Amino acid sequence: MKGSMEKILTDLLRDAGEIIMEQRDTQIASRRSMSDYTTVTDVRVEAFITQHLQKYFPESVIIGEEFSSSRNSLQLKGSAFVLDPIDGTVNFFHGYPAFAISLAYVENYSIRQAYIYDPANGEFFFAAKNEGAFLNDSFISVSQARTLSESLIGFGTAYNKELGKKEIEIVTKIYERCHDVRRRGAASLDVAYVACGRLDGYLEMELKPWDFYAGLLILEEAGGKACNWKGLPIQDLVNQNLLCTNNLIHQELFNLVREL
Ligand code: IPD
Ligand code: CA
Ligand code: CA
Ligand code: CA
Structure with missing residues (x-):
């Protein structure tokens, strides 16, 4: 009950x-x-x-x-x-x-x-x-994809067009290395889709806490992993460049978005 x-x-x-x-x-x-x-x-x-x-x-x-x-x-x-x-x-x-x-x-x-x-x-x-x-x-649980080459990756484009263009540049690099990319337009669902295995990873810049907070727990409980683009866990209630994956492709995708 x-x-x-x-x-x-x-x-x-x-x-x-x-x-x-x-x-x-x-x-x-x-x-x-x-x-x-x-x-x-x-x-x-x-x-x-x-x-x-x-x-x-x-x-x-x-x-x-x-x-x-x-x-x-x-x-x-x-x-x-x-x-x-x-x-x-x-x-x-x-x-x-x-x-x-x-x-x-x-x-x-x-x-x-x-x-x-x-x-x-x-x-x-x-x-x-x-x-x-x-x-x-x-x-639900995350997918079993082990490499980017067998993955479908979701992404977002910020309202700020300059930032959005930067995201598209990063996604172009990812697109060359994976099955395909998807931009569906609802961050919470993108994270939930990684959690249920429809996507293998998802990334977006400057998300607000209400876009992804619920998704974080759903992803974690489904066996996935989230971090920001510095590789740090998400803790505070602040805007984030977010990376979510099925865990298995985390390092490979992170290497393409990492902020030095
Ligand atoms: C937006 C959506 C969109 C994402 C934006 C968000 P809103 O939220 O999640 O997919 O690309 O960054 O701000 O404004 O429709 O609640
Ligand atoms: Ca939102
Ligand atoms: Ca909203
Ligand atoms: Ca809004």
Whole structure:
């Protein structure tokens, strides 16, 4: 039987998924650059989830993309939720079915539970610390690919076009050495796809904590490995150049992205 927190959060994310799918309101609420914008649904879903989290878990801090990103410091001490109400807003806006709600529950700097819900495809990724990772209630694990030459690699391109062009340059080097590369447009799902073996690795620069926090636990519980481009483990709630792999190809892929 599901624990009570898991049941509350699973139901909450499914309800939020219905708001995304049924209201499909893609009006732009704010715009920061050509590719970086927020729809009214991003704000509506964050408000909906936040209200319920405050009701059920009043002692926890909520760090969400739309309401917290202007804060100067983001603290994880005590218990906290890290929330991306729609990861993949550009996809949502265009009707491209690759977007997700991403929610991590953290206690004293350690991610305890992670939820990534892809409502367009009916896929729910979940992990609890030391209890494994799941997709729609079935255990998942990373792929068995041993070398880059037998791998499919996901990547992201930052909203900042100059950074995005640098990412494409690095990915060009990787592309020459692997089966193929994929840019799907929702970082949380990219990490979850490494966890369930659909991708063998994934990399992106300057990700925000809410893009990947839930994914980190799902990946770890599925046997994968994450680090930043300096090779360090991800600890603080700060932007990261992220590298995720099935563990087996980690060193080989890291050698191509490492920052000296
Ligand atoms: C973005 C998506 C995208 C990634 C960007 C993220 P958002 O999140 O995850 O795939 O390339 O770096 O910011 O803004 O759609 O929540
Ligand atoms: Ca955004
Ligand atoms: Ca995001
Ligand atoms: Ca978002």
